[in-house]
Every structure is written in C-alpha cells, then in structure tokens.
Amino acid sequence: MTGTKVLVVDDEPTVREVVVGYLRRDGHEVSEAADGNIALEMLEAETPDLVVLDMMLPGVNGLDILRRVRSTSNIPVIMLTARAEESDRVAGLELGADDYVVKPFSPRELAARVNGVLRRSAGRETSAPQMIEFDGLTVDPLAREVCLDGKVVEMTPKEFDVLAFLANSPRQVFSRAQLLEQVWQSSPEWQDPATVTVHVRRIRNKIEADPEKPRWITTVWGVGYRFEP
Secondary structure (H helix, E strand, C coil): CCCEEEEEEEEHHHHHHHHHHHHHHCCEEEECCCHHHHHHHHHHHHCCCCEEEECCCCCCCCHHHHHHHHHHHCEEEEEEEEECHHHHHHHHHHHCCCCCEECCCCCCHHHHHHHHHHHHHHCCCCCCCCCCEECCCEEECCEEEECCCEEEECCHHHHHHHHHHHCCCCCCCCCHHHHHHCCCCCCCCCCCHHHHHHHHHHHHHCCCCCCCCCCEEECCCEEEEEECC
C-alpha cells in the first residue's frame, strides 16, 4: 500500500500530527488541511486515494465537503466526528462516507481502517475473485462493478464490499457484528452496528425495485441479513 495518497482534514493540529504520523509510518503519502476551504482547494488540485475528513470544520464543514466529493467521485472517505449521536453518524453514511471514527479514537485503529479501505477499494483481495451473477444482477470483483439488467449501478467502495460479501455466500445469514468484522475489519467495540444498517439501506435503494420489499438483500429479523439468489 506504499505510495497511496491520503488527505487528512482536521482543524485540530494535535489530531493531524498524530494521524499523519501513523499514516506516513505505514508508507502513505499524506497531505493535510486545517479547514474546509483549504481541503476543497487541495481536492480540486489533485485527487487523493482516500480522505480522512473531520465532520466539524471551520469554513466549509465535513458533510458539505463529502457532498461535493460524492458529486464527482467515489474515492473512499473516512469521517472523523466528536459527535456521539447516531443521527450525525447516519448523516455522513447516507451521503456516501465509507466509514467513520468517533473521537477520541485510537490512531492505530484509524490507520488499520485506512489500510483496509484502501486495500479493498483497489481490489487487492488475497483470493482470486470470481464473477457473481444472479438473475440480471452482476457483481464483478475485478472491475469492482455492479450491473443490474445490463446497466451499471454506481456504488461507493464500501457499498460494493457489503454487496459482494453477501452475494459470495447466498442464503447465508450474517449478523451486523459479523459484517463489521468481515467487511469493515472492525467490531462493535469500535464501530456502531448501525453503520451496517445504513449501508444495506443505500444498497437496497440502488438495486431493489421496491426497497421496502427487497428481492436481493433480505432481513432475517433478530439475526441479520442474507443475499437471496
């Protein structure tokens, strides 16, 4: 993963110093911005491979930056937030954030998530990926592309990861904790299981004819989710 470019956006100098240090130690090329306006200027000048983005920023806030990023790009974005309310976390996830970390956080955990998201978004899985096809729905792990009835469905890297993971094990039920472990390489200790719920909802809105009565990803009440072939 050396040579990948990461932009860290946070108005707290101490947070930037620690995060940048950990990421550079892992071999990433890291740039940093202290406010939203500077971040937007840097994003216009050069597109990084991943953005670590604080939600609360002077100038342009993190959600507005994420909204602008998602209007033109699907690059991975990990949100940092000091807010503990679920509504704030869901807001970022609904706009297309791939992950989030609540302050105060472990820099080692954040670095691990950055590496995991970059690895998956680059499609560098350890096992040889196979094309997944079911009744008009195609999931291509090599191209990281989803097609429904011959039309490409735009997805964020994390949305693709969730769908591909579930589709690889049709009819097998996975709890939200299992999905956090397998897809996010995290756990409820570090990540709110509501993250999974939001991503499943977004996927359903993109591939289901009726998201309220899903054909592909169904809910097993009290347990979790499964993919229906």
